[in-house]
Amino acid sequence: MEFRHLGRSGLLVSEISYGNWITHGSQVEEEAAHECVRAALDEGITTFDTADVYAGTRAEEVLGRALNGLRRESLEIFTKVYWPTGSGQNDRGLSRKHIMESINGSLRRLRTDYVDLYQAHRFDVETPLEETLRAFDDLVRQGKVLYVGVSEWTADQISRAVKIADEMGFDRLVSNQPQYSMLWRVIEAEVVPVSEREGIGQIVWSPIAQGVLTGKYLPGQPPPAGSRATDPSGSGFIDRLMGDEVLRRVQDLKPIAADHGLTMAQLAVAWVLQNPNVSSAIVGATKPEQVRDNVKAAGVKLDADALKQIDEVLGSVVERDPAKTMSPSKRP
Numbered sequence: 001m002e003f004r005h006l007g008r009s010g011l012l013v014s015e016i017s018y019g020n021w022i023t024h025g026s027q028v029e030e031e032a033a034h035e036c037v038r039a040a041l042d043e044g045i046t047t048f049d050t051a052d053v054y055a056g057t058r059a060e061e062v063l064g065r066a067l068n069g070l071r072r073e074s075l076e077i078f079t080k081v082y083w084p085t086g087s088g089q090n091d092r093g094l095s096r097k098h099i100m101e102s103i104n105g106s107l108r109r110l111r112t113d114y115v116d117l118y119q120a121h122r123f124d125v126e127t128p129l130e131e132t133l134r135a136f137d138d139l140v141r142q143g144k145v146l147y148v149g150v151s152e153w154t155a156d157q158i159s160r161a162v163k164i165a166d167e168m169g170f171d172r173l174v175s176n177q178p179q180y181s182m183l184w185r186v187i188e189a190e191v192v193p194v195s196e197r198e199g200i201g202q203i204v205w206s207p208i209a210q211g212v213l214t215g216k217y218l219p220g221q222p223p224p225a226g227s228r229a230t231d232p233s234g235s236g237f238i239d240r241l242m243g244d245e246v247l248r249r250v251q252d253l254k255p256i257a258a259d260h261g262l263t264m265a266q267l268a269v270a271w272v273l274q275n276p277n278v279s280s281a282i283v284g285a286t287k288p289e290q291v292r293d294n295v296k297a298a299g300v301k302l303d304a305d306a307l308k309q310i311d312e313v314l315g316s317v318v319e320r321d322p323a324k325t326m327s328p329s330k331r332p
Contacts, residue, residue: 001044002299006279007174008199009147011116013076015273015298017047018291019205019282020059030062032286037066039288043295047076049177049203049282051121052106053083060109068111075116078203079106080151080177082121084332093331094124094132103144118145119177123157123327129164137170149175149203152326155190162198173200175279178325180204182213182253182271182314183241186324192277201279204272208283208294210238213268215251219244246317256309262300265290269297271310 002015018040020033037048050063060079067075081102084092092098103118118139120132139145148171150158158176165172176195178187180202187202195202208214217223223242250264257267272281283294311318 001046001295003046004279005201006117006147006203007195007201009174009201011076011147011174013047013203013280014045015280016043016045016269016295017049017076017078017203017280017282018045019049019284020063021051021054021205021284030065033062034066035288036285036291037063039285039291040295041070043292044298045291045295046074047078047280049078049205050110051080051083051119052085052102052109053080053121057085057105057109060106064109064111072112077110077112077115078117078119078149079110079115080119080121081106082124094120094127094135096131096135099132099135099139103139107144114144114146117147117149117175119149119151119175120153121151123150123153124331125329126331129161130168133161133165133168133170137165137168140171147171147174149173149177149200151177152179153191154325154327155194155322157327158191158194158198158200162200172198175201175203177203177205177282179206180272180275180278181207181209182268182310183209183246183250183318184324185318185320186322188275189320190322191325192275196277202275202277203280203282204278205282207272207281208265208268209241212238212241212246213250213253213264215254215264217242217247218251219247243317249314249317252313253310256306256313260300260302260306262297263293265294266297266300269294270300270302271307273297273300274302274307 003012004015006013050059081099090097136148161173180187257264269281272278285291
């Protein structure tokens with residue numbers, strides 16, 4: 001395993017991190033989840049990402065049990081706050097009340113006294129940014145959180161947060177967690193330049209595009225039984241990538257992967273790691289062998305010719321519009 005600094009901070013994270021969105025607490029049984037976590041640890045992954053909303057808080061519980069008993073200092077545990085975790089009017093968003101109550105629930109479920117990174121899962125248009133950042137800063141001073149970050153924020157939202165933090169003497173953001181893959185490059189035009197300037201690293205999710213970049217989905221054919229595209233908990237995110245033109249072009253990536261001695265999944269993960277602003281690529285799994293396959297992308301260097309070939313193969317099916325950053329216009 002290779003390691004990178006999280007943004008401009010001193011925190012080192014594994015290039016490949018393990019995430020349990022969709023899988024733990026919903027898609028796979030707990031023992032299978034534990035086997036995947038053990039495989040991740042065996043392969044040198046030290047960074048684990050989750051969120052309070054995943055599987056209705058169950059994902060945090062599963063991860064907490066899977067990591068229980070390990071030397072805490074050897075792990076980096078990340079979680080998030082924003083999406084609804086209850087039916088009350090304040091069980092959502094980035095108000096001080098919800099943040100303070102949510103971190104306590106996350107710590108209890110994760111069986112830890114602190115998280116290494118606490119992330120604003122989306123931007124909250126109904127809460128003053130100063131309120132959110134002060135609450136985050138208070139958690140850092142209380143020792144419950146070591147670093148703070150965001151997820152799917154626009155370049156303007158990130159810039160505003162950095163400016164306010166500097167003016168008010170708060171801890172700066174060190175990370176952003178966006179969707180990023182060969183097929184989804186919406187962060188490149190605006191978010192990455194701002195992040196590079198402000199010392200913010202990307203922890204990218206869905207580098208394999210919900211499995212589309214493995215090449216297992218074939219144009220003109222139904223998705224394989226039991227795949228992400230057939231699972232109600234994940235199919236909504238994959239539907240937009242399942243057009244025949246996208247799937248045909250993905251099949252044309254196979255010779256590039258073969259030329260470099262990589263599986264398609266390894267090529268996809270290695271591709272996002274070529275971006276120097278990426279600190280870590282999150283992979284999920286339902287089977288330990290998927291973890292073992294994906295981690296082989298760590299340390300892989302793709303030359304300029306390979307990157308150019310990938311661009312030429314995918315062409316116009318790549319989404320690059322910065323407006324597609326998934327920050328909602330109103331609180332859920």
